[in-house]
Amino acid sequence: MGSGVRGNFGKTKGSISLAANKNSNIITIKLLSSADKSVKIKAEKAPIKIPQNAIYEVQHKKGYDQIKYKYSRGKKDYEVRWHTQTPNAPSGTGSTYQITRTKKGFGYGTNASQRVIDHMIKYPSGKTIWVSDKTYQNALRNNKMGKATKKEKEIVKYGHIK
Secondary structure, three states: OOEEEEEEHHHOOOOEEEEEOOOOOOEEEEEOOOOOHHHHHHHHOOOOOOOOOOEEEEEEEOOEEEEEEEEEEOOEEEEEEEEOOOOOOOOOOOOEEEEEEEEOOEOOOOOOEOOEEEEEEEOOOOOEEEEEHHHHHHHHHHHHOOOOOHHHHHHHHHHOEO
């Protein structure tokens, strides 16, 4: 895991700084005077519109940084993650977005429905498709094992949107 800060994207008045006093277990949160431009810029450049009421989290992971936005639209929840190049990514990959949408499942009985998770794939032509989580995870696994089909390689490549 990493450390991070959370906020409401549309209501952000400034960036947040964390400071720990080494003589105590208290962490001080200090609001800085300038706006957190990085969060706003990444939201504006995302391949999908991130609404002003999105909740965001800035994370400092092992070897990379990430900004995660979460919001709901209709009956679906969206998660947009922007991150710097991860340690195991091929060199030159750079920073990318990954986008998932989740349709919540509903209990049991005659009206029961399963939760559905989809991943956005955006081709260089601008065409956007959504693939199931199962398809996406299989593509990732097969790619790591060197057994990916051409289609699976495209899913991995274009599921990490520049």
